[in-house]
Amino acid sequence: MSGAQPRPPVHLPDGVAEPAGLVDAVLAYEDALMADDVAALDAFFAPGPDTLRGDAAGLLLGHDAIAAFRRGRGGAPQRTLVRLEVRPVGSSGDAALVVAVVAPLGGGRGQQTQLWVRGAGGWVVEAAHVSAPAPAIDTRVWRVVGAPLVAPSDPVAAASGSLAGETIAVKDLFDVEGFRVGAGNPSWLAEAPVADGTAPAVAALLAAGASIRGIAQTDEFAYSVAGANAHYGTPPNPLAPGGLPGGSSSGPASAVASGQASIGLGTDTAGSVRVPASYTGLWGLRTTHGAVSRERLLPLADTFDTVGWLTRSAAVLRAVAIAILGEPSVELAASFLVDPALVAVADSAVQLAFSAGLAGIPVDPVGLGDPDELFETFRVVQAADAWRADGAWVTAHPDAVGAGTAARFAIAAAITPQQESAARAALATHRARLDALLGDRVLLLPSASSAAPSTTADSAELDRVRAATLRLCCIAGLTGRPALSVPMLSAPGPFGGDAPLGLCLVGPRGSDVALIALGEKLAAALGGR
The missing domain is CATH 3.90.1300.10 (Amidase signature (AS) domain)
Structure with missing residues (x-):
């Protein structure tokens, strides 16, 4: 588990266990995001043409398009995680919807919603949507x-x-x-x-x-x-x-x-x-x-x-x-x-x-x-x-x-x-x-x-x-x-x-x-x- 991003409160439905390794993956992703570690971020997003990333500027389709966008944006605004809402999807324990409430350094609150799936290489993101505080x-x-x-x-x-x-x-x-x-x-x-x-x-x-x-x-x-x-x-x-x-x-x-x-x-x-x-x-x-x-x-x-x-x-x-x-x-x-x-x-x-x-x-x-x-x-x-x-x-x-x-x-x-x-x-x-x-x-x-x-x-x-x-x-x-x-x-x-x-x-x-x-x-x- 990463030590740079402290673990925030994690909420799940009553009686539902936290998927093993998921929160650690989310925290590692946040560490990479704050460090603008493009290679690590690319690895956290699922390969293939169907991976999604959207924000107020529009929707990007496919791992390659997302990676190209990430390389050119010059890093993301600094922020910390306030809390994580985790909702397992299906019965296999290998997919979960994660809603992260984030506190940007510049003030306000934002949200990041991600669909994580677990494969042979660990947890990766198949779809993500980012909502930043409106300027x-x-x-x-x-x-x-x-x-x-x-x-x-x-x-x-x-x-x-x-x-x-x-x-x-x-x-x-x-x-x-x-x-x-x-x-x-x-x-x-x-x-x-x-x-x-x-x-x-x-x-x-x-x-x-x-x-x-x-x-x-x-x-x-x-x-x-x-x-x-x-x-x-x-x-x-x-x-x-x-x-x-x-x-x-x-x-x-x-x-x-x-x-x-x-x-x-x-x-x-x-x-x-x-x-x-x-x-x-x-x-x-x-x-x-x-x-x-x-x-x-x-x-x-x-x-x-x-x-x-x-x-x-x-x-x-x-x-x-x-x-x-x-x-x-x-x-x-x-x-x-x-x-x-x-x-x-x-x-x-x-x-x-x-x-x-x-x-x-x-x-x-x-x-x-x-x-x-x-x-x-x-x-x-x-x-x-x-x-x-x-x-x-x-x-x-x-x-x-x-x-x-x-x-x-x-x-x-x-x-x-x-x-x-x-x-x-x-x-x-x-x-x-x-x-x-x-x-x-x-x-x-x-x-x-x-x-x-x-x-x-x-x-x-x-x-x-x-x-x-x-x-x-x-x-x-x-x-x-x-x-x-x-x-x-x-x-x-x-x-x-x-x-x-x-x-x-x-x-x-x-x-x-x-x-x-x-x-x-x-x-x-x-x-x-």
């Missing part, structure tokens, strides 16, 4: 929350407006009167002034009857599509446990996917609404460039920045779009284009899911040009804009920015005026040519190059995924067109099983609301969410 605020998702944080601006709209009862997670780039903009960086937040007004994109939602649930986290300066933040952590992805949520609208996506808000107000420069929508199984719309005011919005790249929304249903997204943009003047015909060379930049599993998902839908092939060349034009213009917007601050605060963001700003700093000028000329040429090719038809492509990568993926893997995803996403940016991510596909997740994958529809400029309606029809025809 007052998950700072990975939210910077500040309220109940509500800001009420609807019109009492009549609050009761009967088109968005009455809806709650907003505002990306931490928009001004909300009385609050600071944090931009995903604590040093920026510390220096930011209190906003003396509210961004029109926020105010319009409030005027339609929605309330602000809170200000949600973002990747630093919105300069990423991964969803990890070096300062605040990675917002959880409830639809792909152990996976990244996608960025830079990571906080709003996580909040909406987990049911903490019904509308995520985000921005999309190079995919920052579409990618988190894809990773977390949401509907996400990047609006036509310039269709929604960007006043009182911290910019990343003015040439491409757009406002966008994330929702769990098409109905709510449609209501938001109509409230802000008005009813559509025309319907889009179900006339679709696919660029095989563009789709080919995605992972093979995504290509397969995309092809299978469109089976039976008539599409015409189109060649939009070399994806590398198109992206290079986008990248240079975006980087030049980003450095113009934030370069002075980054230069003055060299140690305040996370490594990944700092590396991107370093690349941006090196863009010469000649390179920018050439890229802007190429942008105009590409836009004219792409408009001629696309016309009023709708381009279909995967919303991202993969399902959500693992939170444990190394920088090389994340760079590879990012590069491929940005090649898919840059078409909407180059053309200023709206793009809708529809949660109707799936691909292998970071720890096994299926994870969400969005189908992206890129429509003509100004077709935002009609694009949602077309997305709904397509999802219904193909069995989407």
Whole structure:
């Protein structure tokens, strides 16, 4: 029996004997957990594909998936056992349900429920569920929350407006009167002034009857599509446990996917609404460039920045779009284009899911040009804009920015005026040519190059995924067109099983609301969410 974890009170039904060796195994497991002894913990979980582990972040299936998750989490919060409730299962004495009440070092009480079975090698866990004390605020998702944080601006709209009862997670780039903009960086937040007004994109939602649930986290300066933040952590992805949520609208996506808000107000420069929508199984719309005011919005790249929304249903997204943009003047015909060379930049599993998902839908092939060349034009213009917007601050605060963001700003700093000028000329040429090719038809492509990568993926893997995803996403940016991510596909997740994958529809400029309606029809025809 281990000596590190003291034996807590053990309760069994009257007249039922304690299974031999079970409590010793539970205590040894706790010792390994507190020491983050990954090898020992792996040995305590039953081998095979049917072993289960669940918590508030989701369910993991199979020993290998659980082991991979455990290796990447960096240990569990320190705790002690308060008591054990043991209930033998069956008559053999070789299985028991154990409920452990635990006292985390940080306070509160939690529970761990495990199904233990005894085999030739001793007791192992076949299924486990962990319930931790609920935090007052998950700072990975939210910077500040309220109940509500800001009420609807019109009492009549609050009761009967088109968005009455809806709650907003505002990306931490928009001004909300009385609050600071944090931009995903604590040093920026510390220096930011209190906003003396509210961004029109926020105010319009409030005027339609929605309330602000809170200000949600973002990747630093919105300069990423991964969803990890070096300062605040990675917002959880409830639809792909152990996976990244996608960025830079990571906080709003996580909040909406987990049911903490019904509308995520985000921005999309190079995919920052579409990618988190894809990773977390949401509907996400990047609006036509310039269709929604960007006043009182911290910019990343003015040439491409757009406002966008994330929702769990098409109905709510449609209501938001109509409230802000008005009813559509025309319907889009179900006339679709696919660029095989563009789709080919995605992972093979995504290509397969995309092809299978469109089976039976008539599409015409189109060649939009070399994806590398198109992206290079986008990248240079975006980087030049980003450095113009934030370069002075980054230069003055060299140690305040996370490594990944700092590396991107370093690349941006090196863009010469000649390179920018050439890229802007190429942008105009590409836009004219792409408009001629696309016309009023709708381009279909995967919303991202993969399902959500693992939170444990190394920088090389994340760079590879990012590069491929940005090649898919840059078409909407180059053309200023709206793009809708529809949660109707799936691909292998970071720890096994299926994870969400969005189908992206890129429509003509100004077709935002009609694009949602077309997305709904397509999802219904193909069995989407």
